[in-house]
Amino acid sequence: MTALLENVLDRAPLGVMVRIARIDWTAMSEDEGRRLREFGLMEGCEVTPLHRGSIFSRDPLALTVGRMKVIIRARQAAAITVESAA
Amino acid sequence: MTGAIPSIALVGNPNAGKSSLFNALTGARQKIANYPGVTVERKAGHASFADGRPISLIDLPGTYSLTPASLDEAVTRDVVLGRQDGEKRPDALIVVLDAANLDNHLSFALELLALNLPTVVALNMVDLATRDGLTLDAERLSKELGVPVIPTVAVRKRGMAELLAAVDGAIRSHAAGEVAVPAKANDASLHQRARTLARAAILSETPVRRWTQRVDNVVLHPVAGMIILLALMFVMFQAVYAAAEAPADFLEGGIGVVQQWVVATFPDNFLRGLVVEGLLAGVGAVVVFLPQILILFLFILLLEASGYMTRAAFLMDGLMGKVGLSGRGFIPLLSSFACAVPGIMATRAIPDEKDRLTTILIAPLMTCSARLPVYALIIAAFIPNTNVGGSPVGLQGLVLFGLYLSGIVGALVVAYVLRRTVAKGTGAGFMMEMPRYQMPQLRDIALGLWQRAWIFLRRAGTIIAMTTVVLWLLLTFPQAPEGESQVEYSVAGRIASGLEVVVKPIGFNHDIALALIPAMAAREVAVSAMATANAIDAGDDEEAMAQSLGERLQGKWSLATALAFLAWFVFAPQCISTIAITRRETNGWKWPMFMVGYLFLLAYAAAGITYWTAVAFGLG
Numbered sequence: 045m046t047a048l049l050e051n052v053l054d055r056a057p058l059g060v061m062v063r064i065a066r067i068d069w070t071a072m073s074e075d076e077g078r079r080l081r082e083f084g085l086m087e088g089c090e091v092t093p094l095h096r097g098s099i100f101s102r103d104p105l106a107l108t109v110g111r112m113k114v115i116i117r118a119r120q121a122a123a124i125t126v127e128s129a130a
Numbered sequence: 131m132t133g134a135i136p137s138i139a140l141v142g143n144p145n146a147g148k149s150s151l152f153n154a155l156t157g158a159r160q161k162i163a164n165y166p167g168v169t170v171e172r173k174a175g176h177a178s179f180a181d182g183r184p185i186s187l188i189d190l191p192g193t194y195s196l197t198p199a200s201l202d203e204a205v206t207r208d209v210v211l212g213r214q215d216g217e218k219r220p221d222a223l224i225v226v227l228d229a230a231n232l233d234n235h236l237s238f239a240l241e242l243l244a245l246n247l248p249t250v251v252a253l254n255m256v257d258l259a260t261r262d263g264l265t266l267d268a269e270r271l272s273k274e275l276g277v278p279v280i281p282t283v284a285v286r287k288r289g290m291a292e293l294l295a296a297v298d299g300a301i302r303s304h305a306a307g308e309v310a311v312p313a314k315a316n317d318a319s320l321h322q323r324a325r326t327l328a329r330a331a332i333l334s335e336t337p338v339r340r341w342t343q344r345v346d347n348v349v350l351h352p353v354a355g356m357i358i359l360l361a362l363m364f365v366m367f368q369a370v371y372a373a374a375e376a377p378a379d380f381l382e383g384g385i386g387v388v389q390q391w392v393v394a395t396f397p398d399n400f401l402r403g404l405v406v407e408g409l410l411a412g413v414g415a416v417v418v419f420l421p422q423i424l425i426l427f428l429f430i431l432l433l434e435a436s437g438y439m440t441r442a443a444f445l446m447d448g449l450m451g452k453v454g455l456s457g458r459g460f461i462p463l464l465s466s467f468a469c470a471v472p473g474i475m476a477t478r479a480i481p482d483e484k485d486r487l488t489t490i491l492i493a494p495l496m497t498c499s500a501r502l503p504v505y506a507l508i509i510a511a512f513i514p515n516t517n518v519g520g521s522p523v524g525l526q527g528l529v530l531f532g533l534y535l536s537g538i539v540g541a542l543v544v545a546y547v548l549r550r551t552v553a554k555g556t557g558a559g560f561m562m563e564m565p566r567y568q569m570p571q572l573r574d575i576a577l578g579l580w581q582r583a584w585i586f587l588r589r590a591g592t593i594i595a596m597t598t599v600v601l602w603l604l605l606t607f608p609q610a611p612e613g614e615s616q617v618e619y620s621v622a623g624r625i626a627s628g629l630e631v632v633v634k635p636i637g638f639n640h641d642i643a644l645a646l647i648p649a650m651a652a653r654e655v656a657v658s659a660m661a662t663a664n665a666i667d668a669g670d671d672e673e674a675m676a677q678s679l680g681e682r683l684q685g686k687w688s689l690a691t692a693l694a695f696l697a698w699f700v701f702a703p704q705c706i707s708t709i710a711i712t713r714r715e716t717n718g719w720k721w722p723m724f725m726v727g728y729l730f731l732l733a734y735a736a737a738g739i740t741y742w743t744a745v746a747f748g749l750g
Binding site: 073076083095097098101112120 | 197199230231262325352353355440444447448451452457560563566
C-alpha cells in the first residue's frame with residue numbers, strides 16, 4: 045500500500061506528464077466521478093499536474109488534460125493511480 | 131410551426147464562448163429574467179435571419195452533459211428536453227464548441243445530437259485554436275456528426291451570418307421525426323467516441339509553447355499569486371472609493387439642483403414636501419451610489435471575462451476549504467461586496483448543497499455597497515481625517531478597511547460553525563475547469579454593466595422609493611403642535627421611541643432607532659431615513675441636506691455610539707431583497723429566518739461590545 049501511495053496523482057511531482065493507470069471510482073460520489081470523466085480524466089489518458097495549493101493548504105490541484113486545464117481536490121487526486129507516461 | 135417565431139437555444143460547455151456568441155448574435159436586444167420558480171437567469175434575445183424573419187435566441191447555462199451537477203445545469207437539461215415550466219422546447223439548437231477543446235466538448239455535442247432537434251454546431255474561437263497551433267477540418271467534422279459545422283469567432287462577429295443561415299436550413303430540412311428521449315448512455319463510451327471524432331477532425335497539431343502557462347506559474351504561485359490577488363482586491367476597493375467620488379458628487383449636486391428647483395417653483399404644500407423631503411432626499415441618497423456599484427461590477431466582470439476569477443477561486447480554495455467551503459464560493463462572495471442579491475444568485479453554480487447553503491448564509495456578511503453610505507457618513511463625521519503615526523495610511527481608510535475585514539473574518543467564523551452544526555456535510559468538492567486567458571470584450575462588459583445599472587436603478591425606483599415615501603408619511607403625521615419636534619411627535623418617532631428601549635443598552639439613540647426600521651428595506655435607507663428626518667427638521671433650508679447630516683450627528687452622538695452603529699452595520703440584518711432572494715434560493719422560510727435571527731444576534735452583540743468597550747475607555 046505504501047508503495048502505491050507514491051503513484052497517486054496527489055503525490056505526483058508538478059510539471060511532469062503522467063498516465064492515469066486506474067481510478068478508484070468508489071472513493072468518490074457518483075457525481076464527482078462523472079464530472080472527472082467529463083473533464084476527460086479517464087484510465088489511459090495523460091495528464092500533467094501543474095499547481096498545487098496555496099499558502100493555506102495543499103488543496104486544490106490544477107492539472108492539464110489534453111488542452112484543458114482543470115482543478116480538482118486532493119481527495120480526488122488521491123484516488124487516481126498514475127504511471128510514468130514515458 | 132409556421133407563423134410562430136422560431137426559438138433557438140445556445141447550448142455548450144462552460145467556457146465555450148457561448149455568452150459572447152449570444153451577445154454577437156443579439157447585440158443589445160436582450161432581456162434577462164428568471165425562470166419561474168428558480169433564480170437561474172434566463173437570457174433571451176432577438177435576432178433575424180438574412181431575409182428579415184425574426185428569431186428568438188436563448189442562452190442556456192453552460193454544462194458538461196445532460197446529467198446536471200448543479201441547479202443552473204438542471205435548467206439547461208430541462209429546457210432542451212422541453213420540461214422547463216413556462217419555456218417551450220427550442221425549435222433548434224446551436225451547439226457551441228470551443229475549437230481548441232474538441233475532444234472534451236464533443237461529448238456533450240454528441241449527447242445533444244441524439245435529441246434529434248434541428249442542430250447546428252458553432253466551432254467557436256477558431257482563432258484561439260490557431261494560436262495554439264491547431265488546424266481543424268470543419269467539413270470532416272460536419273460529415274462525421276451529420277450536421278452543419280460553422281467556424282466562428284464570436285468576439286469578432288465572424289461566422290455569424292453563416293451560422294444563422296445554417297440554422298435556417300436545419301429547421302427547414304429537418305424531418306419531423308420522433309422526438310428522442312436521451313438514452314441513459316454509458317458516459318465513458320461517449321467520451322471515447324468524442325475523442326475519436328476529435329482526432330479525425332484535427333488536421334495538424336503543432337505544440338506551441340504557451341505564454342499563458344508562464345503567466346499561470348506566477349499567478350497561481352502559492353506566495354506570489356496570493357500577493358497579486360491581494361493587490362488586485364486592494365486596487366479594486368481603492369478604485370471604488372477614489373474613482374467614484376467625482377461622479378457621485380456630480381449626481382449629488384444634480385439632485386440638490388432638482389430639489390432647489392422644485393422648492394422654488396411649486397407652492398409649499400403636501401405634495402412638494404413629499405417630493406423634496408421624501409422622494410428626492412431619500413432616493414437621491416441611494417442613487418449617488420450608482421458609480422461605486424458600477425466600478426465594483428466593472429472589476430468583477432473584467433476579472434471574470436479575462437479568466438482570472440477561476441485563478442482567484444483556486445488560490446482561495448485552501449482557505450475556504452478550512453472552514454468547510456470551496457473556492458467556488460469565492461465568486462459569489464466577491465459579488466456580494468457589490469450586493470448580496472446577485473451574490474446569492476451566483477451560488478447556484480455550487481454543486482454541493484450544504485456548501486451552497488453556507489455560502490448563502492454568510493453572503494450578507496460581505497460588506498455590500500449598500501452599507502457604504504452608512505460607513506461613509508459615520509466615518510466622515512466621527513473619525514479624524516489624519517494619518518496613522520506619520521505613515522501615509524489614512525485613519526479613515528484604515529477604519530473602513532477594518533470594517534470590511536471584520537465582515538470577512540466574521541463570515542469565516544460563522545461558516546466554520548455552520549458547517550459543523552446546521553449545515554453539516556461531507557467536505558465540499560471543488561472541481562472546476564480553468565478557462566484560458568482572454569482579452570475581455572468591450573461589448574460584453576458594457577452589456578453586463580448596463581444590465582447591473584438597470585437592476586439597481588429599478589430597485590431604487592421601486593422598493594427604495596416606496597419605503598422612503600412611507601417613512602416620510604410616518605414622519606409627517608400627525609402634525610406636531612408648535613414648539614414640539616415633528617420627528618419626535620410623528621408616528622415613526624413614536625415607534626422609534628419604543629424601539630429605543632431595546633437598543634439603548636448598546637448605545638443607540640432615537641436617531642438610530644428611527645433609521646433601523648426602514649433600513650430593513652435596504653441598508654442604505656438608514657442614511658436616507660436620517661436625511662429625510664433631518665430634512666423635515668430642517669424645513670426648506672436646502673443647506674441642511676446630506677452635507678450637514680454628518681455635522682448634525684456629530685453634535686448629537688457620542689463617539690461610542692457612532693462606533694457601535696458601525697459595528698451593528700458590519701453584521702446588519704438583511705435588507706428585504708436579501709431575505710426574499712434567500713427564501714427563493716432555499717425554497718422556504720426556514721433559512722431566511724435563521725439568517726435574520728443569527729445576524730440580529732451578532733449585530734446586537736457586536737454593537738454592544740463595541741459600545742461598552744468604548745465607554746470603558748472614556749469615549750462615551
